[in-house]
Amino acid sequence: MSSRWVRFLLAILCGLALGVLYGWVISPVEYVDTTPDTLRADYRLDYVLMTAEIYHSEQDLDLAARRLALLGSAHPSQIAAEALVTATHLGSPEADRLLVQSLAAALLNWEPSPGGGAP
Amino acid sequence: MNERRSRRRPSLNLGGNLYMLTGLLVGIGLGLLYSWILSPVEYVDTAPISLRADFKDQYRAAIASSYLATGDLARSQARLALLGDPDPLQALSAQAQSAWGAGDPYGSAYALAYLAQALGQPPETPLPSLTPVFHSPTATMPSPTAGPPTVTSPVKTPVRPATAAPTLFQSPTPRPSRTPTPTAGAPLQLASQETVCDPALAEGLLQVEVLDAAGQPVAGAGIVINWPDGESRFFTGLKPELGDGYADFLMTPNVAYSLQVTGAGVLVTGLSVPDCQGEGGDFWGGLRLVFRQP
Numbered sequence: 044m045s046s047r048w049v050r051f052l053l054a055i056l057c058g059l060a061l062g063v064l065y066g067w068v069i070s071p072v073e074y075v076d077t078t079p080d081t082l083r084a085d086y087r088l089d090y091v092l093m094t095a096e097i098y099h100s101e102q103d104l105d106l107a108a109r110r111l112a113l114l115g116s117a118h119p120s121q122i123a124a125e126a127l128v129t130a131t132h133l134g135s136p137e138a139d140r141l142l143v144q145s146l147a148a149a150l151l152n153w154e155p156s157p158g159g160g161a162p
Numbered sequence: 163m164n165e166r167r168s169r170r171r172p173s174l175n176l177g178g179n180l181y182m183l184t185g186l187l188v189g190i191g192l193g194l195l196y197s198w199i200l201s202p203v204e205y206v207d208t209a210p211i212s213l214r215a216d217f218k219d220q221y222r223a224a225i226a227s228s229y230l231a232t233g234d235l236a237r238s239q240a241r242l243a244l245l246g247d248p249d250p251l252q253a254l255s256a257q258a259q260s261a262w263g264a265g266d267p268y269g270s271a272y273a274l275a276y277l278a279q280a281l282g283q284p285p286e287t288p289l290p291s292l293t294p295v296f297h298s299p300t301a302t303m304p305s306p307t308a309g310p311p312t313v314t315s316p317v318k319t320p321v322r323p324a325t326a327a328p329t330l331f332q333s334p335t336p337r338p339s340r341t342p343t344p345t346a347g348a349p350l351q352l353a354s355q356e357t358v359c360d361p362a363l364a365e366g367l368l369q370v371e372v373l374d375a376a377g378q379p380v381a382g383a384g385i386v387i388n389w390p391d392g393e394s395r396f397f398t399g400l401k402p403e404l405g406d407g408y409a410d411f412l413m414t415p416n417v418a419y420s421l422q423v424t425g426a427g428v429l430v431t432g433l434s435v436p437d438c439q440g441e442g443g444d445f446w447g448g449l450r451l452v453f454r455q456p
Contacts, residue, residue: 047181050181050182050185051181051182051184051185052185053185054181054182054183054184054185054186054188054189055185055186055188055189055192056189057185057186057189058185058186058187058188058189058190058191058192058193059189059190059192059193059196060189060193061186061189061190061193062189062190062191062192062193062194062195062196062197063193063194063196063197064193065190065193065194065197066193066194066196066197066198066202067197071197071202075212076212076213076214076215077208077212077213077214077217078213078214078217079213079217079221081206081207081208082207082208082209082210082213083207083208083209084207086208086209086210086244089241090221090224093224093225093227093228093241094224096228096231096232097224097227097228097230097231099231100230100231100232101231110224113217113220113221
């Protein structure tokens with residue numbers, strides 16, 4: 044009887060291993076329609092840099108904030124600040140860092156305009 | 163008694179196999195429960211190529227606006243490559259056309275068309291100017307549907323998508339100048355209309371070319387085409403490889419269309435897919451219309 048239990052438990056363990064192998068390796072959950080907030084840090088930085096480049100040219104802070112809203116619901120200045128940390132960590136070119144820094148500084152006191160909706 | 167024993171043996175063996183099989187199935191079920199639900203593979207460091215289509219559109223629009231601001235084509239190309247479009251030029255053109263058709267709610271159509279045109283130019287060729295009216299960036303981007311941001315940990319060997327050398331942005335890039343658009347005083351006229359029987363072209367292809375008085379192509383001219391069940395708008399210049407004044411539309415056979423170039427005042431009616439004869443038999447041809455300022 045105990046032998047049967049041992050074999051039963053072994054069968055469960057084998058099945059468990061097969062299930063995990065199938066779920067993690069053979070057919071893992073596929074993410075094809077991801078959202079921007081899951082982007083890798085360097086891609087997020089590049090998106091913030093694009094926003095900073097556009098802001099540098101257009102000087103439209105509201106539009107810049109709305110663009111950054113694509114990366115999450117945190118305050119745009121926080122998103123820009125995180126990107127600046129990433130830029131420093133990755134050793135991005137000085138010109139790029141300055142652009143992001145300028146955007147982050149400009150967004151520090153930015154608040155959504157009434158009626159404009161949250162970013 | 164012996165008879166009963168002999169009948170039990172097969173069922174005992176079957177039971178032995180069944181509990182092993184049951185254990186295996188229970189294990190597989192638990193494994194899948196763990197790997198698919200309790201602890202699925204987490205994607206926290208995704209790349210732009212995996213973004214949902216509407217987010218890709220916003221990302222692409224940002225790339226185009228950034229190019230408009232900086233003029234850094236190499237960096238824009240590198241960024242576009244991240245989206246994994248099979249044909250970035252086509253993707254930009256289609257999105258610009260779609261944005262224009264929808265009234266350009268986000269003010270990105272001009273930038274998209276401008277970048278598309280830049281990509282379609284051979285290297286070292288100065289960009290011709292575009293005619294679409296520049297939309298001041300007052301439109302709002304759609305608010306994200308994502309939840310709170312996930313701060314991803316920087317990877318050890320990051321791959322910067324941009325390969326261009328550092329660019330200094332001391333002064334904003336000048337806006338492209340605009341070419342003269344057809345004015346009310348000089349309405350476009352239908353200069354020619356011809357049937358095109360070329361089996362190499364798509365069946366039902368309606369080609370439109372808009373030229374100014376000097377015979378130069380006019381980009382950004384809006385074209386409205388109507389048929390009994392609908393209407394569509396498209397623009398010249400979105401396929402720069404075919405000419406700045408070129409635009410096309412795929413007609414459906416046996417449907418009558420009417421077409422008008424915005425502001426031209428000339429309504430061309432009775433357009434339909436012509437029947438052509440070729441070596442391999444009959445096939446659907448196309449039409450080519452040329453509008454020109456007098």
